[in-house]
Every structure is written in structure tokens, then in C-alpha cells.
Amino acid sequence: GAGVSQSPRYKVAKRGQDVALRCDPISGHVSLFWYQQALGQGPEFLTYFQNEAQLDKSGLPSDRFFAERPEGSVSTLKIQRTQQEDSAVYLCASSLERGYVYEQYFGPGTRLTVT
Amino acid sequence: QKEVEQDPGPLSVPEGAIVSLNCTYSNSAFQYFMWYRQYSRKGPELLMYTYSSGNKEDGRFTAQVDKSSKYISLFIRDSQPSDSATYLCASTYNTDKLIFGTGTRLQVFP
Numbered sequence: 376g377a378g379v380s381q382s383p384r385y386k387v388a389k390r391g392q393d394v395a396l397r398c399d400p401i402s403g404h405v406s407l408f409w410y411q412q413a414l415g416q417g418p419e420f421l422t423y424f425q426n427e428a429q430l431d432k433s434g435l436p437s438d439r440f441f442a443e444r445p446e447g448s449v450s451t452l453k454i455q456r457t458q459q460e461d462s463a464v465y466l467c468a469s470s471l472e473r474g475y476v477y478e479q480y481f482g483p484g485t486r487l488t489v490t
Numbered sequence: 491q492k493e494v495e496q497d498p499g500p501l502s503v504p505e506g507a508i509v510s511l512n513c514t515y516s517n518s519a520f521q522y523f524m525w526y527r528q529y530s531r532k533g534p535e536l537l538m539y540t541y542s543s544g545n546k547e548d549g550r551f552t553a554q555v556d557k558s559s560k561y562i563s564l565f566i567r568d569s570q571p572s573d574s575a576t577y578l579c580a581s582t583y584n585t586d587k588l589i590f591g592t593g594t595r596l597q598v599f600p
């Protein structure tokens with residue numbers, strides 16, 4: 376079946392621009408996660424949704440980062456007034472339900488470059 | 491200190507070698523331990539997970555957890571050039587986030 380998809384795959388933004396990154400989880404997966412992966416590093420947790428409820432946003436680095444999942448399926452990660460330090464790969468993952476955190480399936484990521 | 495530490499490598503081995511990849515962790519509350527494989531410009535792919543201590547085998551891959559020493563290992567037997575990738579270990583103690591190591595880059599040459 377279809378895996379997690381993300382769009383766009385690549386995004387170049389000028390410093391100060393707003394960007395929106397989209398994630399389509401695996402159909403039927405209730406839990407959705409966003410991670411940020413800097414070059415040469417492992418993914419770092421940003422935020423987590425259970426259906427449409429954002430249960431943990433402790434990893435969002437600043438109030439410029441905002442995520443939503445209004446209907447409990449597709450999610451959007453928005454970054455306002457992008458800065459160079461926001462350049463990274465943004466990964467989305469989904470799992471069947473809460474309690475299956477160890478079986479997260481990742482999308483290909485969106486590579487964001489802020490110039 | 492990061493909660494999960496991993497040697498970034500690179501590790502270069504000949505085809506057919508046994509590869510040993512290792513991580514250490516600091517949080518004794520961690521219960522689940524995962525290994526992901528990540529090819530260049532792709533998302534991480536779940537290889538296997540282990541609950542608590544012990545071994546788990548899947549084909550050429552064996553995952554091992556020693557909670558007494560807080561040590562996580564992945565062994566790859568009969569390594570192939572197609573195994574060349576970055577291997578990420580991850581742990582978790584709750585129901586939402588994974589804590590990843592930095593990843594070890596593996597190259598298997600023919």
C-alpha cells in the first residue's frame with residue numbers, strides 16, 4: 376500500500392518567507408509525528424498528533440513553527456519568517472495508533488533550504 | 491550529553507563481512523529500542539525493534555539490547571553493497587516521541 380508522502384520534496388525559501396510543508400500519513404494511521412533532521416544528525420522530535428489533537432509540541436524550536444492536522448489525516452507544518460538555521464530535512468512519520476510509537480513509518484522528507 | 495549516543499563513522503567493510511553497529515543510551519526508563527536504515531535523500535526505514543533486553547533476529551539482521559550496560563547493537567551478517575546506508579538507533583520511554591542517535595554511515599565495498 377501507499378506509504379507516507381510529503382510535499383514538496385524540496386523547498387528553497389528566502390530568509391523571512393513563510394513556508395508550508397505537507398504530510399499525507401498512511402491511511403488509517405491515527406498517530407502522526409514531525410521530526411527535523413539537520414545535516415549529519417539524527418531526526419529530532421518536533422510535535423505529535425493523535426487524530427486531530429496535538430498532544431505534544433515540546434520539540435517545536437520557536438513560536439515561528441506551527442503544525443496542524445484539522446481533520447485527523449493530512450498535516451501541515453508551517454514555518455513563519457524562515458531563518459537560515461531552519462534549513463534541514465523535515466520528516467513526517469505515522470503509526471497505527473498510540474502505543475505503537477516503536478513502529479513509526481517515515482516519509483521521504485522535505486528538504487528546506489533558507490537562503 | 492545526548493540521551494542516545496552513536497559513533498557517526500564512517501564504517502567501511504568488504505562485502506561478506508559481519509558488521510557491528512552500536513549505540514549507548516543514558517535514560518534507564520527507555521523500554522523500546524529501534525534500528526532504522528536511511529539511504530541518501532530518503533526517509534528512515536524501520537528495520538526492527540526490541541522491547542526491553544534481549545535479542546531479536548530478522549534474516550541477516552540481529553538486534554541486541556543490554557539494559558544493564560545501556561548498550562544497543564545491530565549485527566549484519568554477510569553484508570552486501572546494498573546495505574550501504576546510514577543506520578540510526580532510536581529509543582523511547584513514552585507513547586509519542588523517538589529519541590535518535592546521530593546515525594552511523596556504513597559503506598560495504600565489493
